[in-house]
Amino acid sequence: MPAQTHRIEEADVLVIGGGTAGFGAAIAAARQGLDVTLLEATSKIGGVMAFCPGMPWGGGYPVDQIIGGLLEELTSRLETMTPPAAEKRPCTLENFGPEIIYDHDIATLTMFEMLEEAGVAVRLNASAIAPKMAGSVIEEVSCFDRNGPFVVRPRIVIDCSGDGDISAKAGVPFHLGDASGNMMAVTISFHMIGVDWDAAFADPDPYFTRYAAKGVAEGRLHPDLSQLYLMRAFYEGSVFCNSVHLRGVDGTDPVAVGKATQEGRRRCHQLAQFLQAEVPGFEKAHMSMLSPTVGVRETRKLQGVIRVTGADLAQGTKFPDGIVACDNPIDDVMRGDESMTHDAAIESGSFYTLPFRALLPEKITNLMFAGRIISADATAFASVRGMPQCMTMGQATGTAAALALKDGCAVQDVDTQRLVRSMTQQGVNRLGVPS
Numbered sequence: 522m523p524a525q526t527h528r529i530e531e532a533d534v535l536v537i538g539g540g541t542a543g544f545g546a547a548i549a550a551a552r553q554g555l556d557v558t559l560l561e562a563t564s565k566i567g568g569v570m571a572f573c574p575g576m577p578w579g580g581g582y583p584v585d586q587i588i589g590g591l592l593e594e595l596t597s598r599l600e601t602m603t604p605p606a607a608e609k610r611p612c613t614l615e616n617f618g619p620e621i622i623y624d625h626d627i628a629t630l631t632m633f634e635m636l637e638e639a640g641v642a643v644r645l646n647a648s649a650i651a652p653k654m655a656g657s658v659i660e661e662v663s664c665f666d667r668n669g670p671f672v673v674r675p676r677i678v679i680d681c682s683g684d685g686d687i688s689a690k691a692g693v694p695f696h697l698g699d700a701s702g703n704m705m706a707v708t709i710s711f712h713m714i715g716v717d718w719d720a721a722f723a724d725p726d727p728y729f730t731r732y733a734a735k736g737v738a739e740g741r742l743h744p745d746l747s748q749l750y751l752m753r754a755f756y757e758g759s760v761f762c763n764s765v766h767l768r769g770v771d772g773t774d775p776v777a778v779g780k781a782t783q784e785g786r787r788r789c790h791q792l793a794q795f796l797q798a799e800v801p802g803f804e805k806a807h808m809s810m811l812s813p814t815v816g817v818r819e820t821r822k823l824q825g826v827i828r829v830t831g832a833d834l835a836q837g838t839k840f841p842d843g844i845v846a847c848d849n850p851i852d853d854v855m856r857g858d859e860s861m862t863h864d865a866a867i868e869s870g871s872f873y874t875l876p877f878r879a880l881l882p883e884k885i886t887n888l889m890f891a892g893r894i895i896s897a898d899a900t901a902f903a904s905v906r907g908m909p910q911c912m913t914m915g916q917a918t919g920t921a922a923a924l925a926l927k928d929g930c931a932v933q934d935v936d937t938q939r940l941v942r943s944m945t946q947q948g949v950n951r952l953g954v955p956s
């Protein structure tokens with residue numbers, strides 16, 4: 522057999538990870554005329570959105586105005602379909618603004634179509650493995666698909682992988698979770714189909730606390746299920762369950778993720794049986810759309826040129842290089858031994874922005890990162906991590922890639938005023954510092 526030769530591919534921009542951040546980054550860069558390759562390790566676009574099918578886009582309306590940009594374009598494409606495939610609705614939880622709920626399959630199909638229309642080379646089932654450095658530049662990234670290893674030689678890399686493996690291997694400093702290394706719980710979701718909504722939601726308690734307490738006391742539900750967060754899903758009669766949390770799982774450890782997924786599925790099955798037996802409206806319902814893997818909220822926090830902090834949230838900081846607005850509460854989920862919080866991050870009627878510099882490493886001149894690996898402290902992270910924000914962070918890095926390549930400069934030297942202007946021209950709202 523002849524020795525296997527490495528396949529070598531060139532790209533202006535390599536986007537690693539096809540979650541909401543990668544979607545935003547790849548489309549924005551491709552629409553600026555760049556040759557973009559998007560690598561996604563799994564068989565689907567969406568990342569956490571695909572791992573927890575049907576999870577609403579939260580935090581898309583800071584102070585009740587849509588973030589705009591790609592989020593608005595995608596939402597409006599879905600809303601104007603016949604029949605509509607998305608709608609805006611109030612969130613049932615305290616301190617959260619409106620959310621967007623959608624048909625999961627149509628939404629992921631539409632996202633893929635938008636990537637195709639933009640001319641992005643989407644490579645599913647393909648993983649980035651390691652960067653090769655030439656000083657402070659990533660020269661190439663070794664990758665793997667079912668045909669074996671291949672190499673991509675990009676001019677710019679945008680790490681949207683959620684976990685930041687490539688950034689970490691390239692030498693970007695990071696820490697896991699909060700100051701003690703505690704990461705938020707991972708969660709596995711499912712739907713109940715065939716629910717009588719009127720009976721099920723007769724009690725306004727969004728956590729079904731009374732029933733949960735009975736299930737835990739009788740040993741039929743895991744003690745971490747003392748709050749059952751059940752919500753009306755997109756279609757009448759279906760209910761989305763986002764309650765099965767598993768603590769202390771390191772999302773960068775594939776063995777731990779696999780074990781948590783199996784344990785989570787067991788707990789979902791127990792919960793589905795309990796709902797059928799105990800909760801009015803669920804008598805004829807059945808479980809469906811069980812997550813293919815747990816959704817991981819938090820792993821690495823990369824160190825950027827600037828770190829967004831809890832103080833920025835409290836003060837409602839509007840950064841001069843702000844690229845997306847946010848007013849999400851501090852949505853902390855079972856970090857270590859702690860419980861869940863949804864404390865308001867900011868006083869009502871205000872918002873803060875996320876700075877582009879939190880998406881830039883200090884030293885590597887052709888690397889950006891976007892999404893849940895943004896440089897943020899644990900408090901800020903618990904607020905910034907919504908899918909609309911991740912998508913728009915991605916959009917900013919894709920746009921910045923074009924500016925850096927046009928000006929022949931390091932990503933750290935991108936003219937941020939031009940970037941903010943371009944984002945505003947792309948329909949992103951509430952940017953700029955009020956005078």
Ligand SMILES: Cc1cc2nc3c(=O)[nH]c(=O)nc-3n(C[C@H](O)[C@H](O)[C@H](O)COP(=O)(O)OP(=O)(O)OC[C@H]3O[C@@H](n4cnc5c(N)ncnc54)[C@H](O)[C@@H]3O)c2cc1C
Binds near residue numbers: 568682817
């Ligand atoms: C259980 C749960 C509930 C949540 N609830 C909500 C909610 O209700 N509303 C809301 O707006 N947000 C919610 N969030 C937060 C939000 O979903 C995430 O913060 C957001 O989706 C992260 O997007 P991302 O693109 O940064 O990363 P991810 O979605 O994690 O995507 C990263 C992608 O990169 C791929 N990847 C990783 N490594 C590689 C590699 N080396 N090569 C190629 N591909 C790679 C992964 O397969 C994945 O598809 C929730 C999160 C979780 C986990």
